[in-house]
Amino acid sequence: MSSAVPSILRPSVASAGPMKSGIADEIDYEIKGHEMQFVEIELDPGESAIAEAGMMMFKPACIRMDTVFGDASKPDAGIFGRLAAAGKRLITGSSLFITVYTHEGQGKARVAFAAPYPGTIMPFKLSSMGGTLIAQKDAFLCAAKGVSIGVHFQQKIGVGIFGGQGFVMQKLEGDGWVFIHGGGTVVERMLADGEELDCDTGSVAAMEPSVGFDIVRAGSIKSMVFGGEGFFFARLKGPGKVWLQSLPFSRFASRMMATAAVSSATGGSGFSWGFGGGSGGGGDSSGGDSE
Numbered sequence: 001m002s003s004a005v006p007s008i009l010r011p012s013v014a015s016a017g018p019m020k021s022g023i024a025d026e027i028d029y030e031i032k033g034h035e036m037q038f039v040e041i042e043l044d045p046g047e048s049a050i051a052e053a054g055m056m057m058f059k060p061a062c063i064r065m066d067t068v069f070g071d072a073s074k075p076d077a078g079i080f081g082r083l084a085a086a087g088k089r090l091i092t093g094s095s096l097f098i099t100v101y102t103h104e105g106q107g108k109a110r111v112a113f114a115a116p117y118p119g120t121i122m123p124f125k126l127s128s129m130g131g132t133l134i135a136q137k138d139a140f141l142c143a144a145k146g147v148s149i150g151v152h153f154q155q156k157i158g159v160g161i162f163g164g165q166g167f168v169m170q171k172l173e174g175d176g177w178v179f180i181h182g183g184g185t186v187v188e189r190m191l192a193d194g195e196e197l198d199c200d201t202g203s204v205a206a207m208e209p210s211v212g213f214d215i216v217r218a219g220s221i222k223s224m225v226f227g228g229e230g231f232f233f234a235r236l237k238g239p240g241k242v243w244l245q246s247l248p249f250s251r252f253a254s255r256m257m258a259t260a261a262v263s264s265a266t267g268g269s270g271f272s273w274g275f276g277g278g279s280g281g282g283g284d285s286s287g288g289d290s291e
Helices: 078-091 157-162 221-226 249-265 281-290
Strands: 007-009 028-032 038-043 048-051 056-058 063-069 097-103 109-114 119-125 132-135 140-144 148-153 168-173 177-183 186-191 196-199 204-207 212-217 232-237 240-245
Touching: 028 119, 038 048, 038 097, 038 119, 038 140, 119 186, 119 204, 119 240, 132 177, 140 168, 177 204, 177 240, 186 196, 204 232
Parallel strands: none
Antiparallel strands: 007 028, 028 038, 038 109, 048 097, 048 140, 056 109, 063 097, 119 177, 132 168, 132 204, 140 177, 148 168, 186 240, 196 232, 204 240, 212 232
């Protein structure tokens, strides 16, 4: 498939190694773009992908779209199992429903999913990392069918009270490909056993289950009040990998709201005062000259 948009990653699925349990569909994919990325997932006949509602960019007619209540990886869970899965998704701020895209035609076909705001799409093969990934609650974008999306609660009471976004996270389980989205630039850090790293609670895009997550005070009282970094930091403790995002969605949204408030207060432009048209000072001056 030719495109004017540069492809930044196209792995060979054949080289990814065999799947451990074979429950997830095996898929090829290609991530395109820079600041506003999207991922194209290539499906063979009968293969499926799942995605959050509203993330689809395009698909051919041969790919059927179905909406599933609860967890699409467990179609035989029964009504109570579906309710439990839907409740977990609701806790993480996701929709009660998830969308399944199934290729029902011949040959190969591609469906694309776009990032919701500027950032980086990260692919993970769960079978190569123990079958589990912990991600920020709004990070999941799409995955191969068979990947389960649950909820992960931090165990310590302090995280629950002061942890903000870090208290409730998504637990992605399975053995297939999963794609999550991080705001801005994403950096991977490998923490040694016992190594600690302090960061903003919203900057944790994803981490391995072996990484500890705690809350610590952001320095002295003066630093907490006037430092501008909030009252608490997230303290990550190794061993394991963490992925940190430079633009958490909460920070992005707060800046947008602040800009909108300033724009509203100034009539849509910071230079509107004194430069009005019909009813401003300019109109009155014009009227005085005509007399």
